[in-house]
Amino acid sequence: MTDVAELLGSLRVPVVGAPMAGAAGGRLAAAITAAGGLGMVGVGNVATVEQITPELEIACAGGVFGVGLMCWSLPDNPALLDVTLAHAPSVISLSFGDPRPYLDRVHDAGIAVVAQVGTRAEAVDVVDAGVDAVVVRGDEGGGHGRGVVATLPLLQQILDITDKPVLAAGGIATARGLAAVLAAGASGAWVGTPFAASEESLFKDSAKQAVIAADTDQTVYTRAFDVAQRFNWPTIYGGRALANDFTSQWVDRVSELEADVPDELTAAMKEARAQGNTAMAPVYAGESAGLVTQMRTAGEVIESFAGFREHLRAAQRWL
Structure with a gap:
């Protein structure tokens, strides 16, 4: 089975590309690996085997890679795990739910399992379950997760409760940030936003330019996007995204939106995503x-x- 500590230690730069659904496809994963990091393919909650198979094939041809799966959505689409295992990644991220139903099968295939956590309690749970490494995602991080604790406080907590490799995620976009989490004891960084805006990302150009134009205080953590699209994400998970006209209207009215999601809004959100209307x-x-x-x-x-x-x-001047 893949030894995560050994794999991370072999990287030229200890950076793992976060498996961002809708951004991290095979081309991005392969490019990250080729450059000396570890690339991951993101598999979303509405993905199909037909959609992800070409991405997995591209990543597989590029060398070592990983895949991110969402535990909460796998019961409705178990074929996503089947096709992932068939492409033999080195690492699978089983996050956003209980990894236990899938751990043995992944381990039996010789594949290491990592799990993203957002609280100390979640970390204790996945370590007890038997994952091989933990991704500590702080509230600063983009995409879905727990909006509870910032990266550095959470990282320090988790490093004290496990000797398994720990990757830090959330707010890490420079060599300075990478050095900070490595000095704290992390084995590497799990990086999303800089890669989401890269040339190889599956993001539409309008979304990439929106990321580039945004400042650090122009994001929001919310469930409003998922509610509007009628995605059945567990309610403990929101997502950090760029603030926009939609969030200005709905970020503080999620309960109202949950009570009655207009069909027109869901249709308009689907169209906006298709057209890249940021x-x-x-x-x-x-x-x-x-x-x-x-x-x-x-x-x-x-x-x-x-x-x-x-x-x-x-x-080292402080030593």
Whole structure:
């Protein structure tokens, strides 16, 4: 079975591309791996085997890769796990729910399991379940997760309760940020937003440009997008996205929206996503959007992290 600590230690830069559904396809995963990180393919809650198979094939051809699956949605579409296992990734992320029903099958295939957590209690639970590594995602992070604790406080908590590899996620977009979490004890960083705005991302160009234009204080954590689209995400998970016209209207009215989702709103949201209308559609990105100032290739993003060693060396003056 893949040894996660050994895999992370073999990377030129200890950065894992977060498996962002709708952004992290095979091309992005392969480019991250080729540049010296670890690329992941994101599988969304409404994905189909037909949609993800080409992405997995591209990632597989690019070398070592991983896949992110959503536990809460797998009972409705177990074929997503089947096709993932058939492509033999090195790592599978089983997050957003209980990984136990799938752990043995993944481990029997020789594949390591990581799980994203947003609280100490979640970390204890997945460690007890038998995952091989933990992704600590703080509230700053883009996309779905628990909007409860910031990255550094949570990272320190989790490092004290497990000796398994721990990856830090949320707000890490520079070599300085990578050095900070490595100095704290993380085995690497789980990075999303800078890659979401990269050339290889599946994001539409309008969404990439919106990320590049955003500042650190221009995101919101909300369930409104999921409610409007009638996605059955567990209510403990919201998503951090760029603030836009839709959130201005609905971010503080989620309960009202849940009580009665107009058909017209759901249809309009679907159309907005198809057309790349960032005034209405969600552009999932974290607070680190303010650190993303231009479109780069995934290789250039990885290279921008490569200077982390200089920051670690600079910190040695305190020793």
